[in-house]
Amino acid sequence: MGAKMVDFGGWDMPLQYSGILEEHRAVRANVGVFDVSHMGEIEIHGPDAGALTDYVTTNAAAKLEIGQVQYAGLLYAHGGFVDDILVHKIASDHYFLCVNASNQDKDYQHIAAANRFQAKVDFASDRYTQLAIQGPRALETLQKLTTAHLAAIGYYHFIDGVVAGTPARIARTGYTGEDGFEIYFAPEQSERVWNQILDAGQEFGIKPCGLGARNTLRLEAGMALYGHEIHATITPFEAGLAWIVKLDKGDFIGCAALARQKEQGVTRRLIGFEMTGRGIGRDDYEVLLEGSPAGWVTSGGPSPTLNKNIGMCYLPAGRSKPNQRIQIVIRNQPVEAVTIPAQFYKRIK
Amino acid sequence: MYPEELHYTKQHEWVRLSDGAGVVGITDYAQKELGDIVYVDLPRVGAALEKGKVMGSVESVKAVSDIYAPVSGEVIEINDALSTAPEKLNESPHGDGWLVKIRLSAPGEISGLLSAEDYQKYVAEEETGH
Secondary structure, three states: OOOEEEEEOOEEEEEEOOOHHHHHHHHHHOOEEEEOOOOEEEEEEOOOHHHHHHHHEOOOHHHOOOOEEEEEEEEOOOOOEEEEEEEEEEEOOEEEEEEOHHHHHHHHHHHHHOOOOOOEEEEOHHHOEEEEEEOOOHHHHHHOOOOOOHHHOOOOEEEEEEEOOEEEEEEOOOOOOOOEEEEEEOHHHHHHHHHHHHHHOHHHOOEEEOHHHHHHHHHHOOOOOEOOOEOOOOOOOOOOOHHHOOHHHOOOOOHHHHHHHHHHOOOEEEEEEEEOOOOOOOOOOEEEEOOEEEEEEEEEEEEOOOOEEEEEEEEEHHHOOOOOEEEEEEOOEEEEEEEEOOOOOOOOO | OOOOOOEEOOOOEEEEEEOOEEEEEEOHHHHHHHOOEEEEEOOOOOOEEOOOOEEEEEEEOOOEEEEEOOOOEEEEEEOOHHHHOOOHHHHOOOOOOOOEEEEEOOHHHHHHOEOHHHHHHHHHHHHHHO
16 A cells, blocks of 8 residues: 554554645545544443443533434543543443543443443443545545435434444544544445445545544644544633533533533633744744743644644633634744634635 | 765755755755655745754645754745645655755855764764654
């Protein structure tokens, strides 16, 4: 395949195939396919599966309908992130969680420890592989391999169907800011299904895509990455994720800390920026306000779509708003940048 | 692949001698390892470079890599075209993608650099070592 590999949380993952820029552009213009088999899966079964899921997540899991997907935080009692996850409601007694690769063991322990319900928490990563088919031609590509009516699957919904002859969970979700699907199926079939997707997308110029393009795509879309925008000492309110917190839904882990923070207000908040001076503000670089240390870059790099250097950073809450002049320290030199809302790219629907 | 007339370093820079000056760039192996190059930071004209010390950096989409001066001397010209077209480093690493021209202060340093053949052997080992 000619992939350049990289160690990612113990997984040998492709960083790039043909090149990050080429892969990025293929997803924005046509379609790309990502091997994200490193992602973890946890299943929750039992009469209280919904109650347990609701108790360990920040979003309104109890309000999910069967076939619906929800983005949510998994928090510590102090309000910091254990992980950010996707919750799929398969049945009233069965929930399926897609979690970050490097957090999967920790997530499982966290949920199992909170399980004082009639529910069984099952570590299921070995039973699933995951591929993401993303881009404006993703639907046409995947439709060739399934009789399921893909256009009928709403955004953040899923069905259990068959792809390339293999039973698969087909979710209309993604991490690129484009339309697309994430499919989950038996790992033994991964190479065959991967090759069939590449064949099906050939007429649209499909590209196999690595973690490099996955990162530039999600950054342009302003999506959080665990370990960068969010981690154990960051709360959803600080990360601009108030929309995944339902304080009025009843008790959940982290609820009291978040209620307190809501009352007191946050002291720092995430905001986007674009470089106005020459240079690229990258992950962990220091951010200055009027020459004084004020925050740090969580993710930063070139935006292939906008042809600018962009990023996200934490700033004191009072200054975490658009049109603030900031400096980013690049190799000991402060370089000018300006804050902008973090959704740098929005597709035209 | 690696032109005979260039002198190479294990940090993947090269020097081409012309009229007592040395043109410096990074190798084809380096550009391939870096991937799409999107930004190049070069020293100023007039800067004094010391062999083995950081003289600038190149940035790919994913990462920043230092460039080390392969020889000592004063920078007499920089490749301005790279500020608007850094992709030249990927397209023509041994040609249009040159970085700086240096007036050598210690021309004898050249003899300590690798020949094309030795550099080729070195990167072959690097590749199998991965």
